[in-house]
Amino acid sequence: MNTVTRPRILVVGAGFAGVECVRRLERKLSPDEADVTLVTPFAYQLYLPLLPQVASGVLTPQSIAVSLRRSKKYRTRIIPGGAIGVDLKSKVCVIRTITDQIVNEPYDYIVLAPGSITRTFDIPGLTDHAFGMKTLAEAAYIRDHVISQLDLADASQDPDERASRLQFVVVGGGYAGTETAACLQRLTHAAVKRYPRLDPGLIKWHLIDIAPKLMPELGDKLGSSAQEILRRRGIEISLGTSIAKAGPEEVTFTDGRVIPTRTLIWTAGVVASPLIATLGAETVKGRLAVAPEMNLPGNDGVFALGDSAAVPDLAKGDDGAMCPPTAQHALRQGKHVADNVIAALRGQSMQRYVHKDLGLVVDLGGTDAVSKPLGIELRGLPAQAVARGYHWSALRTNVAKTRVMTNWLLNAVAGDDFVRTGFQTRKAARLKDFEYTDAYLTPEQVREHIEGTGRRD
Numbered sequence: 001m002n003t004v005t006r007p008r009i010l011v012v013g014a015g016f017a018g019v020e021c022v023r024r025l026e027r028k029l030s031p032d033e034a035d036v037t038l039v040t041p042f043a044y045q046l047y048l049p050l051l052p053q054v055a056s057g058v059l060t061p062q063s064i065a066v067s068l069r070r071s072k073k074y075r076t077r078i079i080p081g082g083a084i085g086v087d088l089k090s091k092v093c094v095i096r097t098i099t100d101q102i103v104n105e106p107y108d109y110i111v112l113a114p115g116s117i118t119r120t121f122d123i124p125g126l127t128d129h130a131f132g133m134k135t136l137a138e139a140a141y142i143r144d145h146v147i148s149q150l151d152l153a154d155a156s157q158d159p160d161e162r163a164s165r166l167q168f169v170v171v172g173g174g175y176a177g178t179e180t181a182a183c184l185q186r187l188t189h190a191a192v193k194r195y196p197r198l199d200p201g202l203i204k205w206h207l208i209d210i211a212p213k214l215m216p217e218l219g220d221k222l223g224s225s226a227q228e229i230l231r232r233r234g235i236e237i238s239l240g241t242s243i244a245k246a247g248p249e250e251v252t253f254t255d256g257r258v259i260p261t262r263t264l265i266w267t268a269g270v271v272a273s274p275l276i277a278t279l280g281a282e283t284v285k286g287r288l289a290v291a292p293e294m295n296l297p298g299n300d301g302v303f304a305l306g307d308s309a310a311v312p313d314l315a316k317g318d319d320g321a322m323c324p325p326t327a328q329h330a331l332r333q334g335k336h337v338a339d340n341v342i343a344a345l346r347g348q349s350m351q352r353y354v355h356k357d358l359g360l361v362v363d364l365g366g367t368d369a370v371s372k373p374l375g376i377e378l379r380g381l382p383a384q385a386v387a388r389g390y391h392w393s394a395l396r397t398n399v400a401k402t403r404v405m406t407n408w409l410l411n412a413v414a415g416d417d418f419v420r421t422g423f424q425t426r427k428a429a430r431l432k433d434f435e436y437t438d439a440y441l442t443p444e445q446v447r448e449h450i451e452g453t454g455r456r457d
């Protein structure tokens with residue numbers, strides 16, 4: 001017998017958008033007003049902008065994995081798993097739990113915040129040989145991998161093997177790729193001093209992008225400053241260039257160059273989570289097309305936000321622009337969507353989302369940084385203070401703030417020990433292995449599944 005009479009709110013994804021939404025729902029709704037459930041494969045909210053610092057060892061992985069169970073006040077029921085399909089008609093979300101059980105979760109209101117996955121192209125060898133920089137496991141793995149290249153090059157007597165192990169390629173000149181290349185170059189630059197047999201001149205980092213500029217959002221002057229900093233540090237930047245093919249020991253650029261390397265890091269943009277396609281609803285460049293209130297027109301109780309939704313960017317006017325996929329928008333949308341869900345629940349009117357971009361911060365490691373808060377162009381130490389201050393204050397819990405600050409101080413004072421943990425040794429760990437993109441159902445499979453299992457209330 002069904003004894004639940006409260007409306008059921010289901011939030012999918014515990015990232016910037018999902019966690020902000022859940023915390024606000026918990027604060028603003030009384031426990032007998034609605035049941036809140038969160039579906040998430042991991043027990044933490046990942047602070048993605050600091051991922052390059054985990055890869056380079058400035059921060060430990062735990063410091064940017066913010067606990068979802070830090071307080072007794074957190075009363076949301078958490079289902080450990082991933083949503084693999086949503087049936088809008090019967091209002092059921094199909095979930096694969098972390099033990100591979102398939103369960104149906106009915107809802108009255110659903111908030112879709114599964115974020116994005118790495119955007120790949122049909123480039124031969126790409127998904128088999130490239131690493132991504134989108135999950136905590138990938139960042140930790142890349143760190144081990146880079147250190148192991150130094151270890152193996154040091155042990156090798158073969159000059160060709162040494163050369164290929166000491167070249168590194170990062171594709172993507174957005175902030176994710178630029179920060180990744182910059183932070184990892186600092187890692188190898190510092191680490192090589194502990195390998196007296198290795199010639200530091202053999203270490204070479206390449207940062208490439210098909211676009212004519214790095215991080216165009218920074219503007220011409222600041223973008224050139226960022227390039228100048230990277231070039232000064234020996235990172236070779238190739239613009240208007242991409243990858244033609246990737247192999248286990250070499251990468252071919254579209255300009256014909258063949259780079260011997262065992263390290264290809266692919267950060268060339270993101271696309272909405274494949275969960276969005278399972279709805280069979282209208283999308284804009286793969287993101288769910290929602291109204292400025294972040295609800296799905298024609299489907300009561302369905303909301304989407306963050307990287308997975310095409311939320312109109314009203315601050316830019318009415319010309320069809322959508323909010324860029326940034327943490328800055330996702331966390332504000334999370335709060336806003338919670339208010340709109342509550343308004344819908346209480347029969348009140350919903351508000352449109354408007355946020356004017358606050359700018360961009362880019363941490364290039366050490367005292368190198370460029371930032372553009374509120375349109376003010378900063379370089380060097382002031383830019384770094386703004387970048388770190390911004391990220392630090394955006395971390396959700398005081399314990400996470402303390403961990404990050406302690407790690408920054410420790411790293412500044414004591415440096416890095418360049419320890420290779422070996423956790424992932426001999427395990428497949430390329431792009432295709434980390435983002436579980438083949439787990440999702442098609443809209444037809446979702447329907448068949450719901451019809452076959454019956455709707456559980």
Ligand SMILES: Cc1cc2nc3c(=O)[nH]c(=O)nc-3n(C[C@H](O)[C@H](O)[C@H](O)COP(=O)(O)OP(=O)(O)OC[C@H]3O[C@@H](n4cnc5c(N)ncnc54)[C@H](O)[C@@H]3O)c2cc1C
Nearest residue numbers: 013015016017048049082083115306307325326327328330
């Ligand atoms: C390296 C890097 C650096 C960045 N730097 C910046 C920066 O400096 N400033 C900035 O504003 N933005 C930055 N971003 C972008 C920013 O992190 C994203 O825009 C932001 O995380 C989007 O928030 P979200 O909640 O939509 O998605 P996410 O934060 O990615 O959260 C999505 C959550 O959903 C979970 N999930 C995925 N699929 C499912 C499923 N099927 N079922 C259930 N749960 C699921 C994921 O595990 C994750 O927890 C950076 C991103 C990267 C990768």
